[in-house]
Amino acid sequence: MISILQALSNENIGKSVSVRGWVYRSRSVGKKSFLVIRDSTGIIQAVAEEPNLTPEDFKLASSLTVESSLEVTGTVKEDKRAPGERELLISSLKVYCRNDSFPVAKDKSEDFLLDIRHLWLRSREFTSMLKIRDTVFRSFNDYFYSRGYYQVQGPMMVSTATEGGSTLFKVPFFGQEVNLTQSSQFYLETMIFSLEKVFTVAPSFRAEKSRTWRHLTEYWHAEGEAAWYGNEEMMKEEEGMMDYIISEVTKRNAEDLERAGRDTKKLSSMKSPYQRIPYSKIIDLANEIGLTLKYGDDLGMEEERAVTKRFEKPIFVTDFPVQLKSFYHRPNPENPETVLCHDLLAPEGYGEIIGGGERIWELEVLRRKIRDFGMNEEDYYWYVDLRKYGSIPHSGFGLGLDRLVTWICGLDTIKNAIPFPRTIRRTKP
RNA sequence: GCCGCCGUAGCUUAGUUGGUAGAGCACCCGGCUGUUAACCGGGCGGUCGUCGGUUCAAGUCCGACCAGCGGCGCCA
Numbered sequence: 001m002i003s004i005l006q007a008l009s010n011e012n013i014g015k016s017v018s019v020r021g022w023v024y025r026s027r028s029v030g031k032k033s034f035l036v037i038r039d040s041t042g043i044i045q046a047v048a049e050e051p052n053l054t055p056e057d058f059k060l061a062s063s064l065t066v067e068s069s070l071e072v073t074g075t076v077k078e079d080k081r082a083p084g085e086r087e088l089l090i091s092s093l094k095v096y097c098r099n100d101s102f103p104v105a106k107d108k109s110e111d112f113l114l115d116i117r118h119l120w121l122r123s124r125e126f127t128s129m130l131k132i133r134d135t136v137f138r139s140f141n142d143y144f145y146s147r148g149y150y151q152v153q154g155p156m157m158v159s160t161a162t163e164g165g166s167t168l169f170k171v172p173f174f175g176q177e178v179n180l181t182q183s184s185q186f187y188l189e190t191m192i193f194s195l196e197k198v199f200t201v202a203p204s205f206r207a208e209k210s211r212t213w214r215h216l217t218e219y220w221h222a223e224g225e226a227a228w229y230g231n232e233e234m235m236k237e238e239e240g241m242m243d244y245i246i247s248e249v250t251k252r253n254a255e256d257l258e259r260a261g262r263d264t265k266k267l268s269s270m271k272s273p274y275q276r277i278p279y280s281k282i283i284d285l286a287n288e289i290g291l292t293l294k295y296g297d298d299l300g301m302e303e304e305r306a307v308t309k310r311f312e313k314p315i316f317v318t319d320f321p322v323q324l325k326s327f328y329h330r331p332n333p334e335n336p337e338t339v340l341c342h343d344l345l346a347p348e349g350y351g352e353i354i355g356g357g358e359r360i361w362e363l364e365v366l367r368r369k370i371r372d373f374g375m376n377e378e379d380y381y382w383y384v385d386l387r388k389y390g391s392i393p394h395s396g397f398g399l400g401l402d403r404l405v406t407w408i409c410g411l412d413t414i415k416n417a418i419p420f421p422r423t424i425r426r427t428k429p
Numbered sequence: 430g431c432c433g434c435c436g437u438a439g440c441u442u443a444g445u446u447g448g449u450a451g452a453g454c455a456c457c458c459g460g461c462u463g464u465u466a467a468c469c470g471g472g473c474g475g476u477c478g479u480c481g482g483u484u485c486a487a488g489u490c491c492g493a494c495c496a497g498c499g500g501c502g503c504c505a
């Protein structure tokens with residue numbers, strides 16, 4: 001038994017091989033049947049005709065429906081008429097499951113495809129996306145291991161919020177209530193005191209009633225936290241990570257990117273360094289483009305799209321005003337109206353994929369910010385404790401892996417960057 | 430949270446001023462000696478999202494509900 005990719009290789013021409021998989025297309029002309037078979041590695045056309053097969057087997061082969069599963073043995077032959085110019089002359093076959101009509105046909109709506117996502121995953125487009133997604137997750141881990149980070153895990157059930165309080169999922173917990181985590185950041189921060197550099201890949205949950213192309217209620221959050229790092233050092237680390245992920249994807253998934261309609265050369269050209277643009281300059285730029293933004297306004301969807309379309313590479317937006325960012329961001333000592341932070345915006349209109357920066361490490365500053373943001377210090381006692389015992393400068397980031405995949409694949413919705421998207425109105429399949 | 434939109438066969442859909450539903454694909458049967466989302470002929474397949482109302486008569490008009498989609502805000 002060999003893979004379809006292997007069956008198509010030069011050394012198998014003229015040889016008898018066995019492959020197994022699923023019927024991708026089936027057509028018959030006169031006394032010949034053409035079965036295009038797919039497995040995880042590719043597709044090959046198999047030809048069934050009677051001299052090579054018993055009448056029973058020929059009939060069986062001719063009757064196979066889309067996505068029926070089977071195993072075939074046959075001789076690999078070069079033939080200009082075949083897709084891929086190679087095909088398999090079937091000498092025997094074994095059918096595992098002959099289907100009724102497969103629900104996925106040529107006419108399909110976005111809505112219907114979401115209902116049958118469990119079957120739509122078998123499509124070539126989705127297979128390619130899943131392979132690219134695999135590379136993104138794998139290379140994220142590999143990069144941080146190569147940089148001396150440890151992989152750690154925080155809890156998914158938590159009792160404190162990282163961001164605002166209104167977007168938490170409440171879950172019953174032995175007569176009490178807990179929340180599903182929105183970020184593992186605070187837990188990563190606790191672990192830098194033992195491991196110094198840590199990362200995690202975990203789901204995060206947001207109960208925001210978002211209805212957009214780039215929000216999920218459950219998404220894959222890749223986070224890193226490093227002791228002694230400043231904002232600039234963290235940005236450099238992220239540049240290294242992005243370079244590595246993009247080089248791995250373009251190396252391993254060239255064909256998959258092509259199927260997704262993505263220009264591999266264009267992706268490869270987006271090497272770091274990325275521009276660092278202060279928030280105030282972005283406001284100026286937005287106004288040059290014709291948008292009306294004043295200092296203190298947050299960047300909306302329209303602004304982000306317009307701005308990122310002007311760049312060929314991702315950009316960092318830095319130095320946001322204090323009030324636009326969460327309480328834990330460290331104010332810039334040279335300009336306390338702004339914080340030492342960075343958002344990484346993907347080009348081509350895709351927008352924010354990373355948010356990060358330097359964390360407050362001075363106890364009194366953190367206490368004041370917690371008060372200023374109207375929060376209760378007692379709820380964050382353990383987070384505050386970190387600033388009491390051996391506190392150090394440190395920085396971190398959170399990356400939306402599904403957003404990164406959306407951009408790398410050039411998709412128009414984040415729902416197609418994850419096998420089973422969870423949105424405000426969809427929990428099935 | 431705000432704004433907009435859709436629901437007719439397994440899928441994609443047509444359906445006129447209200448008169449009891451038509452097609453393409455899929456599937457099944459038959460034909461075709463090389464198909465490329467094959468083609469040709471036939472067949473199967475519909476409580477028109479649900480409930481209620483108006484009417485002699487509702488897919489069509491009205492109301493409520495259910496389900497889902499798109500955009501904004503928020504964020505990764």
